[in-house]
Amino acid sequence: MTDDQKILLLKRYMDRTLTDQEATDFFSWYYNVSADEFHNLLQRASDGGQPLVYEEASPAFLTQLNSRLTALDNKEQGAPVRKLSRLWWAAAAAVLVLAAGTWTILKRPAAKQDIAVNKPGQDIAPGSNGAILTLADGSQITLDSLGNGQISNQHGSRVILQSGSLTYDAAGASTASYNTIRTPIARQFRLVLPDGSKVWLNAASMLKYPTAFTGTDRTVEISGEAYFEITPNAQQPFRVKIDNKATIEVLGTDFNINAYTDESSIRTTLLTGSIRVNTTGGSAVLKPGQQAAIRETIQVNNEINTGQVTAWKDGIFNFDGMGVGEVMRQLTRWYDIEVIYEKNVPDIRFYGEIGRNLSLSQVLEGLKLSGVNFRIEGRKLIVLP
Incomplete structure (x- = not known):
């Protein structure tokens, strides 16, 4: 086949319009293609590198594609940072389907070496x-x-x-x-x-x-993480006290507060409206899309992925740009596990989204392809070097 014919088959596979004969030709080529050729044609088929969304795929294809994309990502990015592209998440680790307004993920069959679990059926819900x-x-x-x-x-x-x-x-x-x-x-x-x-x-x-x-105001207190949608009332301002360290003042707006004690700072992220963050060290007024990181002082960040901040509310883990430590803290809270590092914390960052409705081993199955390995023993998750 010529390159143009291979690219056409790739595009038709994405569109699920392959004829029986084309499907035979496509998989026959795919199972034998070199990583370099596949990468080159995939980039050309995706119109300059725009992600292609795989809605359906055979387990054999996903398994093969998974190993190829992982090898390509590792080759391009190099250790210790390995990028799991959205293409990887859509095609290799899982098939993403939008159903009933929420993301659900159908897991591909796991290879035996994916996740080591003590006993059969000992996965964590x-x-x-x-x-x-x-x-x-x-x-x-x-x-x-x-x-x-x-x-x-x-x-x-x-x-x-x-x-x-x-x-x-x-x-x-x-x-x-x-x-x-x-x-x-x-x-x-x-x-x-x-x-x-x-x-x-x-x-x-x-x-x-x-x-x-x-009273004259509406005051609540929080610890941990919460997302607020506040009913406007200018005569009765809304205030959120955070662990006696800060106060958020708001008339009517949507915002997220992350105040877990094991995180490096209290983070308040504004989605709509306007809020004032007050601490003993100063104050700051946030605009939509900004985040205040509260330590001894307030640091305002203008480049925030608000969708990632609020993904938990919508039933999603969004790990874009996160290091191993931050990802493990999220898993600890959601799966009620203890995380143990066999050696040092791996210096790797993850990219992609995956549903919070999956079992622990299903989530780890995707994370391990970034170069981190795991073992589950009871309710302990051991991160391997």
Whole structure:
């Protein structure tokens, strides 16, 4: 075949328009093509390097393509940084399908050497929806398995659980008391505050809030990570206190706060509107697309991938540009595991997205192709050199 014929077959494979004879010709060529030739023709077929999306592929093709793209990425990028392109994520590690508004991923068959697990079936399931609600009187309610309906009435403020989300109806409230909702490791939860503002809590996070906003402002406290969609009310500004280290002031906006204690800084990222970040060391007003990193001082970053920041809320791990340590911290919170490094932390960065609804070994199956190997022992994830 000529190069033009091979490129045509590549494009038709992407479009799923191969005839039976063309499919035979395509796979016959593919199984024997050199890495250099494949890379060259793939670039030409993808119109100058734009990612090609594979929606369907045979397991044999994906397995072969996986090894070729990994070798090509390693050759181009060099150790210790190996790029997992979006093409890799779409074609090699998984098939991405947009269904019911969320990304799901169908895993390719794993080779025996992919992930070492102690015993057959000892994989670790992903986290799920759930939280523990502490009422004003100190009593606790586990929300994971409760049915729909009213679960409490505190001074006229009704607390209602509906379809895995908690809602407060404060229309009849005579006074305000405080509730605390906490997500354990491997849990996340959504609630609607008494003013209609929506909050999503990531794993290992906490939110303290009043059952009715009766004062001159609306103040809540958080630790861990939360995404906010605030109902505007200029006469009653909204404030978020973060571990007694910072306060976020907002009238009406969407923003994310990452305040995990094992991260290097508190990060507040603005998606819409405007917020002011206040600390003892100063303050800063953020515009949409900016992020404030809070340490001893406030550092404002203008080049933020907001989709990556909020991916967790949409059921996705987005590992673009992340190092091994940051990725492992995310896996620790979502899978309730302990991460152990057999030697030093590998100096490698990952690129790509994968669903948070996958088991741990399925996620690791993709990560290992960046040059990092793993072993699962019980609830311990051992990162190998």
